[in-house]
Amino acid sequence: MLVMAVYVVLANQLFSPESFFYVSSYSVNLLGKYLCYALLALALDLVWGYCGILSLGHGAFFALGGYAMGMYLMRQIGDRGVYGNPDLPDFMVFLNWESLPWFWVGSDSFFWVIAMVILAPGILAYVFGAMAFRSRVSGVYLSIMTQAMTYALMLAFFRNEMGFGGNNGMTDFKDILGFSLQSDTTRLVLFIITVCVLAAAYYVCDRIVSSKAGKVITAIRDAENRVRFVGYNSASYKVFLFTFSAVLAGIAGALYVPQVGIINPGEFSPINSIEIVIWVAIGGRGTLYGAIIGAIVVSFAKTRLTGIMPEAWLFALGGLFVLVTLLLPKGLVGLIDHRFPVKRKVNKQESAS
Amino acid sequence: MFKPVLALFFVIIHLSIFQPAYAQDVVFDDIVKALPKASFRTLPATLDKAATLDDERVATLFARLLEGDVYFHPKNQQVMYVTKIQGERVWIDTLTEQNIAQPSGVRLRKVRVNNRVRSHIRQLLAQRNLSHRDVTVRLQASQSLLADVDSISTKVISSRLEQEKNADIIDVLTTITALKQLQNDDETAQLGALETLRGSLYPEVRVALLSLQRNSEVTDTVKANVDAALAGIEAKRKWFGWAETAFFGISMGSVLLLAAIGLSITFGVMGVINMAHGEMIMLGAYTTYVIQQAFPNLIEYSLLMAVPAAFLVSGLMGVLIERSVIQFLKGRPLETLLATFGISLILQQLVRTVFSPLNRQVASPEWMSGSWQINPVFSVTFNRLYIIIFSLAVFFSLLLFLKKSSLGLHVRAVAQNRDMARALSVKSNWVDAATFGLGSGIAGVAGVVLSQLTNVGPNLGQAYIIDSFLVVVFGGVANLWGTLVSAMTLGVLNKFLEPVTGPVLATIIVLVGLVLFIQKRPMGLFPQKGRAE
Amino acid sequence: MKSALLTEKNPAPDTRHGMILYMENVSVSFDGFKALNDLNLYIKKGELRCLIGANGAGKTTLMDVITGKTRPDTGTVSYGQQINLLQHNEEQIARLGIGRKFQKPTVFEALSVKENLYLSLKMDKGIWTSLWHALSAEQRDDIDQILHTIGLLAMQHCQASELSHGQKQWLEIGMLLAAKPQLLLVDEPVAGMTVSEAERTAELLTSLAGEHSVVVVEHDMGFVRSIARTVTVLHQGSVLAEGTMDAIQSHPEVKKVYLGEEGHD
Amino acid sequence: EEDTIKVGVLHSLTGTMAISETTLKDTVLMMVEEQNKQGGLLGKKLEAVVVDPASNWPLFAEKARELIVQEKVDVIFGGWTSVSRKSVLPVVEELNGLLFYPVQYEGEESSKNVFYTGAAPNQQAIPAVDYLMNDIGAERWVLLGTDYVYPRTTNKILEAYLKANGVSDEDIMIQYTPFGHSDWQNIVSDVKKFGSSGKKTAVVSTINGDANVPFYKELGNQGISAEDIPVVAFSVGEEELSGFDTAPLVGHLAAWNYFQSIYTDANNAFIDKWKAFIGDENRVTNDPMEATYIGFTMWAAAVEQTGSTDVNTVSDALIGMAVPNLTGGIAVMNPNHHLSKPVFIGEIQDDGQVEVVWETPGTVRGDAWSDFLPSSKNLMSDWTAPMLCGSYDVEAGTCTGSK
Amino acid sequence: MINVSQLNQRYGGSQILWDLNMDIAAGSRTCIMGRNGVGKTTLLKCLMGMLPAASGSITINQQDVTRASIESRANIGVGYVPQGRHIFGQLTVEENLKVSLNCKRQTSRSLPEDIFEYFPVLKEMLQRRGGDLSGGQQQQLAIARALVLNPNMLILDEPNEGIQPNIVQLIRDVLLRLNKEKGMTIVLVEQKLPFARAVGEQFYLMERGKVVSHGAMPELNDDLVKQYLSV
Numbered sequence A: 001m002l003v004m005a006v007y008v009v010l011a012n013q014l015f016s017p018e019s020f021f022y023v024s025s026y027s028v029n030l031l032g033k034y035l036c037y038a039l040l041a042l043a044l045d046l047v048w049g050y051c052g053i054l055s056l057g058h059g060a061f062f063a064l065g066g067y068a069m070g071m072y073l074m075r076q077i078g079d080r081g082v083y084g085n086p087d088l089p090d091f092m093v094f095l096n097w098e099s100l101p102w103f104w105v106g107s108d109s110f111f112w113v114i115a116m117v118i119l120a121p122g123i124l125a126y127v128f129g130a131m132a133f134r135s136r137v138s139g140v141y142l143s144i145m146t147q148a149m150t151y152a153l154m155l156a157f158f159r160n161e162m163g164f165g166g167n168n169g170m171t172d173f174k175d176i177l178g179f180s181l182q183s184d185t186t187r188l189v190l191f192i193i194t195v196c197v198l199a200a201a202y203y204v205c206d207r208i209v210s211s212k213a214g215k216v217i218t219a220i221r222d223a224e225n226r227v228r229f230v231g232y233n234s235a236s237y238k239v240f241l242f243t244f245s246a247v248l249a250g251i252a253g254a255l256y257v258p259q260v261g262i263i264n265p266g267e268f269s270p271i272n273s274i275e276i277v278i279w280v281a282i283g284g285r286g287t288l289y290g291a292i293i294g295a296i297v298v299s300f301a302k303t304r305l306t307g308i309m310p311e312a313w314l315f316a317l318g319g320l321f322v323l324v325t326l327l328l329p330k331g332l333v334g335l336i337d338h339r340f341p342v343k344r345k346v347n348k349q350e351s352a353s
Numbered sequence B: 001m002f003k004p005v006l007a008l009f010f011v012i013i014h015l016s017i018f019q020p021a022y023a024q025d026v027v028f029d030d031i032v033k034a035l036p037k038a039s040f041r042t043l044p045a046t047l048d049k050a051a052t053l054d055d056e057r058v059a060t061l062f063a064r065l066l067e068g069d070v071y072f073h074p075k076n077q078q079v080m081y082v083t084k085i086q087g088e089r090v091w092i093d094t095l096t097e098q099n100i101a102q103p104s105g106v107r108l109r110k111v112r113v114n115n116r117v118r119s120h121i122r123q124l125l126a127q128r129n130l131s132h133r134d135v136t137v138r139l140q141a142s143q144s145l146l147a148d149v150d151s152i153s154t155k156v157i158s159s160r161l162e163q164e165k166n167a168d169i170i171d172v173l174t175t176i177t178a179l180k181q182l183q184n185d186d187e188t189a190q191l192g193a194l195e196t197l198r199g200s201l202y203p204e205v206r207v208a209l210l211s212l213q214r215n216s217e218v219t220d221t222v223k224a225n226v227d228a229a230l231a232g233i234e235a236k237r238k239w240f241g242w243a244e245t246a247f248f249g250i251s252m253g254s255v256l257l258l259a260a261i262g263l264s265i266t267f268g269v270m271g272v273i274n275m276a277h278g279e280m281i282m283l284g285a286y287t288t289y290v291i292q293q294a295f296p297n298l299i300e301y302s303l304l305m306a307v308p309a310a311f312l313v314s315g316l317m318g319v320l321i322e323r324s325v326i327q328f329l330k331g332r333p334l335e336t337l338l339a340t341f342g343i344s345l346i347l348q349q350l351v352r353t354v355f356s357p358l359n360r361q362v363a364s365p366e367w368m369s370g371s372w373q374i375n376p377v378f379s380v381t382f383n384r385l386y387i388i389i390f391s392l393a394v395f396f397s398l399l400l401f402l403k404k405s406s407l408g409l410h411v412r413a414v415a416q417n418r419d420m421a422r423a424l425s426v427k428s429n430w431v432d433a434a435t436f437g438l439g440s441g442i443a444g445v446a447g448v449v450l451s452q453l454t455n456v457g458p459n460l461g462q463a464y465i466i467d468s469f470l471v472v473v474f475g476g477v478a479n480l481w482g483t484l485v486s487a488m489t490l491g492v493l494n495k496f497l498e499p500v501t502g503p504v505l506a507t508i509i510v511l512v513g514l515v516l517f518i519q520k521r522p523m524g525l526f527p528q529k530g531r532a533e
Numbered sequence C: 001m002k003s004a005l006l007t008e009k010n011p012a013p014d015t016r017h018g019m020i021l022y023m024e025n026v027s028v029s030f031d032g033f034k035a036l037n038d039l040n041l042y043i044k045k046g047e048l049r050c051l052i053g054a055n056g057a058g059k060t061t062l063m064d065v066i067t068g069k070t071r072p073d074t075g076t077v078s079y080g081q082q083i084n085l086l087q088h089n090e091e092q093i094a095r096l097g098i099g100r101k102f103q104k105p106t107v108f109e110a111l112s113v114k115e116n117l118y119l120s121l122k123m124d125k126g127i128w129t130s131l132w133h134a135l136s137a138e139q140r141d142d143i144d145q146i147l148h149t150i151g152l153l154a155m156q157h158c159q160a161s162e163l164s165h166g167q168k169q170w171l172e173i174g175m176l177l178a179a180k181p182q183l184l185l186v187d188e189p190v191a192g193m194t195v196s197e198a199e200r201t202a203e204l205l206t207s208l209a210g211e212h213s214v215v216v217v218e219h220d221m222g223f224v225r226s227i228a229r230t231v232t233v234l235h236q237g238s239v240l241a242e243g244t245m246d247a248i249q250s251h252p253e254v255k256k257v258y259l260g261e262e263g264h265d
Numbered sequence D: 001e002e003d004t005i006k007v008g009v010l011h012s013l014t015g016t017m018a019i020s021e022t023t024l025k026d027t028v029l030m031m032v033e034e035q036n037k038q039g040g041l042l043g044k045k046l047e048a049v050v051v052d053p054a055s056n057w058p059l060f061a062e063k064a065r066e067l068i069v070q071e072k073v074d075v076i077f078g079g080w081t082s083v084s085r086k087s088v089l090p091v092v093e094e095l096n097g098l099l100f101y102p103v104q105y106e107g108e109e110s111s112k113n114v115f116y117t118g119a120a121p122n123q124q125a126i127p128a129v130d131y132l133m134n135d136i137g138a139e140r141w142v143l144l145g146t147d148y149v150y151p152r153t154t155n156k157i158l159e160a161y162l163k164a165n166g167v168s169d170e171d172i173m174i175q176y177t178p179f180g181h182s183d184w185q186n187i188v189s190d191v192k193k194f195g196s197s198g199k200k201t202a203v204v205s206t207i208n209g210d211a212n213v214p215f216y217k218e219l220g221n222q223g224i225s226a227e228d229i230p231v232v233a234f235s236v237g238e239e240e241l242s243g244f245d246t247a248p249l250v251g252h253l254a255a256w257n258y259f260q261s262i263y264t265d266a267n268n269a270f271i272d273k274w275k276a277f278i279g280d281e282n283r284v285t286n287d288p289m290e291a292t293y294i295g296f297t298m299w300a301a302a303v304e305q306t307g308s309t310d311v312n313t314v315s316d317a318l319i320g321m322a323v324p325n326l327t328g329g330i331a332v333m334n335p336n337h338h339l340s341k342p343v344f345i346g347e348i349q350d351d352g353q354v355e356v357v358w359e360t361p362g363t364v365r366g367d368a369w370s371d372f373l374p375s376s377k378n379l380m381s382d383w384t385a386p387m388l389c390g391s392y393d394v395e396a397g398t399c400t401g402s403k
Numbered sequence E: 001m002i003n004v005s006q007l008n009q010r011y012g013g014s015q016i017l018w019d020l021n022m023d024i025a026a027g028s029r030t031c032i033m034g035r036n037g038v039g040k041t042t043l044l045k046c047l048m049g050m051l052p053a054a055s056g057s058i059t060i061n062q063q064d065v066t067r068a069s070i071e072s073r074a075n076i077g078v079g080y081v082p083q084g085r086h087i088f089g090q091l092t093v094e095e096n097l098k099v100s101l102n103c104k105r106q107t108s109r110s111l112p113e114d115i116f117e118y119f120p121v122l123k124e125m126l127q128r129r130g131g132d133l134s135g136g137q138q139q140q141l142a143i144a145r146a147l148v149l150n151p152n153m154l155i156l157d158e159p160n161e162g163i164q165p166n167i168v169q170l171i172r173d174v175l176l177r178l179n180k181e182k183g184m185t186i187v188l189v190e191q192k193l194p195f196a197r198a199v200g201e202q203f204y205l206m207e208r209g210k211v212v213s214h215g216a217m218p219e220l221n222d223d224l225v226k227q228y229l230s231v
């Protein structure tokens, strides 16, 4: 369904600029950003909706993926930075760094970056998850620890000594793989890639949740202890899912950065992660497409409202959150299901966390 | 600090109004005449001259200058004091010290003083005040002389010492004498002085000793004695340094406690993931602001009024939220996160709309300001001290209330099994509303306290929400004692780390430590025990 | 990680001496209260053993110890001769072939009846297998067979949360059957069942014995009598008596602390 | 619709920065209203397009794009934090927009499409240190800041400057805190100890935003008065002070290019206009407002002068444009897109106003590239032909980076 | 005392109770029986107000309570011992018992002594957490907890599930005593015939959400048992 809509957008891109169907590259850019959010929401829904792991730190994985990409884009600037230093990014030059710190090594290779986009969030999630799930941290304890994690990372990345540009983060990217980021074609291609990645991720997630492992995961959500007594190592299922989800989030971040042109520690802020949860909840937890719809609807509302009613949009957005919770316990997809009762497994006992 | 000084000058003003003019008037006149033309550089010299006069009006002039109350007429150069007496603006001529009419048609120019001039005046006043009849004024005067022992002669000090009864002042004065003696090149005098100064904690003493240590001209005996004295001082300083850090930690802990304690009820006991908790704190802080606006003359009592008021405001808001939203989310704890997040956005924006996005100014009452100087290197700020006491008081009254009232039991029963509790005749609706109100009300009270420490603005709540959740969870959800211990632990840990690592790293280390700690105790410091079912 | 993600080879218990479970000198205490007190218990291979004892005697705790939910303070628990159960955690113990039905029926509420059984099937439980697994015809038959046995064939697509208490009891028994464990620990299987349903359960459990070893905890004396060969009576955390049903019923101490009037009939 | 000139306003109205930025939005609205009363520009009315980037940096970029592409605004006034500017920068450069940035910042930037009307470090930090050193006689220095680029850069510059003036390492203490730091007990106590060595000590504060209130409160409570250890701040102005209980602050210092208390006719008129516009007698004015005022006035003059709103035309006309300051004297837009402005040091009064105690004799030319940083001491910026370069390396004779 | 007429109840799509009628006299002892899943628990929950009735009416003590809240039924004097006991696991035994104190029905501040007379174990365990008790102990606690409310009617859902024989006898005796000494109405859901026969005066047999037979206990013959209680 979503993929369809996206195809339409693509086709329209090829229409004449003045035609009714024309979609400006501004909108394409915006849509690309929404789809990154959608991918992020999908990742969170996988762990929260299906496994009951309420991560309040998924923004961290997103940001890590983003930073990995940002580092690459930074290196792509080369000597076109303000100081014209061919090796060092500007912020290092003016803080008198002599040479690239070790963790920047390799950041000029695109393949290395792809690896980092996957490894950085993946390893963090694996280490964090392996520790937490094996020692059976769960429920709010886990949620708050993920929050502490992203909060700590935020503070760390704010520090200029970290070598990631401090508060200002990284901006002023010029090109990616030699293609100028300013050009509409590059943007369109990025958008198409985002669509494809999202579609692929959706497919994989769908396969996971409908596989036997998906059933185990759902069972873990509702009665983790019982799952153990049946012989499943619930911790490793959770670690797997958490890591996979983090990698998805990282990829979303990597796609996001070239499209918005900035990455900075603000992405680590706990509020951002809570927003992801909000998207999923608004859309409908425990349904993959719900998460996607939620992310797009909320982001779109934000874009429009901050433009239309700059001083009162928080009332509207806050009100939306309250109303959706009160009136649509299953989120927006509840509305859709209600209208078009599609054949779908009902997940009644969703209150378990 | 200079309150008593000031009070005295009011007395002087009144006394001097009817007094006949002195013979030296000419001189005082000259000084006053010089004021409009004086610059920051020339002013001190002029004032030095004034200080030598035996004229009561000099003291008034000095006090007024300190307050920044001295103006002059741009045309006729008349110098006058513009001040408020009992809320009324008055104009007083400097020479006659009589009230005059408000000069019309001109904007008065100010006799500007800067920090340097002010501290110069204070130094001059100190010398005058050494024989003041008020003990506190005398003590203060003598203490400010410590910073600049050269400005006073040994003779004056020793004659003062003969008359002085107060032990503290005697201590300061002997220290001053000893410091003066140290400057002698005479070995015996120096040794004698060192004897007196041993163990003294005044920073000036340490500075003097340090410079003596560097001085190559002193004899070896003196040097050895200086070393010993310094070592003793350093040891003491270190000890008090620890005490100070501990105090800082506890005080930070009590702020955390206060911020978190309401949440430990709404979230810990009731299970509502209350993202609007911070905004309840914020409402409490704004209540303080409103109270201060409503009763501008009662600033001293404003906090006492604000505590119940904030409890009511936030509490009622809590009840409202519970009745209008949360009650419909029973059994869906995760959804409360979404709804309360929405509410928190609305409340923030509401405050921005009503009170503007700017921070609001909340004054600190006099009794909350300043510090209790236990010794020259260790003092305890009053506001922190009261806050520690207050937060513990809130904590224990809450504990007692939950223990003694049936509400405590009912909340927990409802939280665990709503239907069953209702089947036992518990009015769950009422209990929910009351509990949420209670938790929110306490958050409001925390807001009153925070208004004394930090900004009162729309973002106030956001700044505390994460810490609050951390504290509650670290302590073990639904365990009030856990909240206490966890708040204190986090506070103290942070403050002991900070000097070593700097505040940024300290926070990061504490957070990482927390994440690791939870691995050892997956249910917080004080987990709920029992068969997991 | 590897062992968890990939297939794990589970050793079979060494039962050459005819015993499948050894519990020796096991003590468990909670906040100073001794739930199990120096308990010794041996279960033979293929045996059907009934465990009775007053409420709070420690029967459930005993099962907790065997299945790894509770760690004993002292004592040894071994599965066959060689496998020290105390070194394994819940999921490993389950994979070793010890299945358990809980006193309070616990099923996966969000899954359908059929899925509940599917998850319980005896097979590799690693995540890697789970991701790619599809039901074989054989497994399908197995599940149908079990659904039939537990009388939930008609409800197989219902969500487990919709079952009544008794139906959940049945489903849990079904899950136990699906896992094909060597040792079954069954905690109060007939609670909440009608007399005739209890009879069916009795039949089922007796038919399982022989090939499997079964430990049943039950308070329904009629039920116990109908299945029991050896009965062990627990009291205050240790074994009070052991023997045939008749012997137990006339045991004066047992009568006093447990049976009450029932001993007389 | 076609015959209005659109002015984009890109200031956060929600989120953490709303505290500061809302005022600037109102200032622009006031200026627009004012201009329209005088008949607008080029015979067209001005229309302000307000959007809310919500203190969210990527959103700044998105909104900037929206303003330029969708709303087709001719100029944008916006930004407060440097990171918001950095986020917007590529967008305005790509779409050839025009941005006026009205807040003091760390320098080290010069873009063809941005005009910087706030202070560069040499227009605030260096004069302040000069004052403390020469007039107050400070010998020991505490550089306190929030841990991010502006304080770090400023402190780097100051450190270099202090050392160049013979201050030794042990007489400099540097401490950074996280954003919104609220517990200053340790640090203030350390400052107190650092200051009790007998040498006159001063604190240079680049503490940002909300962290200031708890900082000054703690200073007051621990009994550090301005006479003992003066604190000079670069981010505390009248507006921030209106949210403080000023009692503990009296005598501490602030360094800016504008103070409300400065008595000139232009300033009095501006203050009156502002109070009337906002409908609140107690509202204050501050430096970034003046910077907005100057920026707006210059832009309007440039449009009027060239008869066009075309970015390139207007930009060219802006260079060399002179507009009277509110505090007297003339602000001039330099070829490096930074202003020449006077610098004032003031002492905070108990009514929340700041009394000037020192000022530079003339105006100071804003320096995009600091002379005290090794990386930028050879750089200069000049957006007039023939150089047309944001960072020109004088030694190498090449233009690096953005052109 | 309790009148149920034409009661219908459904969970989402599936109807559980069908036009159910039932009359229970004050002071009587009634036993409701039926196979697993016929709707006994559902019926009791409807009586208690924990599940809303789709249609029909419920009257208790001449008050129409069809739409009344749970607590109002408790206030009328209905004590409830649910299936599965539903002990407050994190509260101590004492706290579990005290929940209903200080409420509208029971304004006393201290526990009545007689509950410890009925169930002496509880006295020893006052400070233990409810969740830590063994099944049988919890059952006793659940009954005692309902008694603290001072009810005039006790509704019990399979109170013998998992209870040791001598306690089953104890519960039986307690129920009979309560009925005799205090005139308490007893409504019991029970699967086990001996117990049902011992406690009940009259019986209701349920099948698929309907009452299929009722009468005095002696009328419950083997045919009925075979037809409605065996598999």
Ligand SMILES: Nc1ncnc2c1ncn2[C@@H]1O[C@H](COP(=O)(O)OP(=O)(O)OP(=O)(O)O)[C@@H](O)[C@H]1O
Binding pocket: B530, B531, C030, C031, C033, C034, C035, C053, C054, C055, C056, C057, C058, C059, C060, C061, C062, C103, E132, E133, E134, E135, E136, E137, E162
């Ligand atoms: N986690 C725990 N903490 C404290 N006490 C416990 C805990 N678990 C069990 N107990 C106590 O240990 C004793 C034994 O409990 P257990 O559940 O094993 O009894 P049981 O024999 O299964 O009883 P029943 O027949 O009633 O189910 C009980 O008195 C119980 O209160």
Ligand SMILES: Nc1ncnc2c1ncn2[C@@H]1O[C@H](COP(=O)(O)OP(=O)(O)OP(=O)(O)O)[C@@H](O)[C@H]1O
Binding pocket: C161, C162, C163, C164, C165, C166, C167, C192, E011, E014, E016, E034, E035, E036, E037, E038, E039, E040, E041, E042, E043, E083
């Ligand atoms: N939450 C629910 N949603 C849907 N159906 C339900 C739900 N709870 C129970 N049911 C169905 O309602 C029917 C009646 O259940 P109920 O619990 O009343 O049975 P019962 O007679 O008490 O059985 P038991 O003797 O096993 O306790 C059952 O068939 C069950 O499947």
Ligand SMILES: CC(C)C[C@H](N)C(=O)O
Binding pocket: D080, D081, D082, D083, D103, D104, D105, D106, D149, D150, D208, D209, D234, D235
């Ligand atoms: C000092 C601050 C108020 C503004 C500054 N431009 C910054 O970097 O954020």
Ligand SMILES: [Mg+2]
Binding pocket: C059, C060, C061, C103, C187, E134, E135
């Ligand atoms: Mg048991």
Ligand SMILES: [Mg+2]
Binding pocket: C164, C165, C166, E040, E041, E042, E083, E157
């Ligand atoms: Mg039932």
